[in-house]
Amino acid sequence: MRRERIRSTPRWRKIGPRRDCAFVVEDQNADGFRGMSVVRVRLLFSFQFDGVDYPCALVEWYNKIGRGPDQDTGMWMVRPDLRHTRARDPVMSVVHLDSVLRGAHLIPVFGSRYLPRGFRHTWSLDAFEAFFVNKYIDAHANEIAF
Incomplete structure (x- = not known):
C-alpha cells in the first residue's frame, strides 16, 4: 500500500479546520469492519516515558448503526458517539497510533431537506447525524469495510 497521511489541523488552506477520519482496530480476530470503529482525529501528539516514545491521537468516536452494512x-x-449531556459533547479518548489502520471516508446521510446557502464542506462532520462508511473510495477500503 502507498503511504497515507491522516491530518488534523485547525486551519487548512486558509478555510477552516481539517479533521480526518480513520479506522481504528479494536478486535483483530473479527472480520472486516466488525472488528473496527471509525474515529475523527482531533490531535496528533507523542510523549516519552522511561525513554520510550508513544505516538498517540486524541480521537472522537463513531458508533455503528445496526449489525451489518x-x-x-x-x-x-x-x-457520532455523543455524551448524554445538554451540550451533547463527543466521546473522546487517546489511542496509540499502532491501533490506527488507515484513513476512512464518510459520506453524510443527507435526508430530504436542502443544505442552507453558504454551507461549507468543512462543517459536514459536525452538521450531519449519520454517515455511510465509504468502502468504494479505493480497493483497500473495499477490502476492509465489507
Whole structure:
C-alpha cells in the first residue's frame, strides 16, 4: 500500500479546520469492519516515558448503526458517539497510533431537506447525524469495510 497521511489541523488552506477520519482496530480476530470503529482525529501528539516514545491521537468516536452494512448501499452506517449531556459533547479518548489502520471516508446521510446557502464542506462532520462508511473510495477500503 502507498503511504497515507491522516491530518488534523485547525486551519487548512486558509478555510477552516481539517479533521480526518480513520479506522481504528479494536478486535483483530473479527472480520472486516466488525472488528473496527471509525474515529475523527482531533490531535496528533507523542510523549516519552522511561525513554520510550508513544505516538498517540486524541480521537472522537463513531458508533455503528445496526449489525451489518446497509441493505441498499452495502456500506456500514455510523453516527457520532455523543455524551448524554445538554451540550451533547463527543466521546473522546487517546489511542496509540499502532491501533490506527488507515484513513476512512464518510459520506453524510443527507435526508430530504436542502443544505442552507453558504454551507461549507468543512462543517459536514459536525452538521450531519449519520454517515455511510465509504468502502468504494479505493480497493483497500473495499477490502476492509465489507
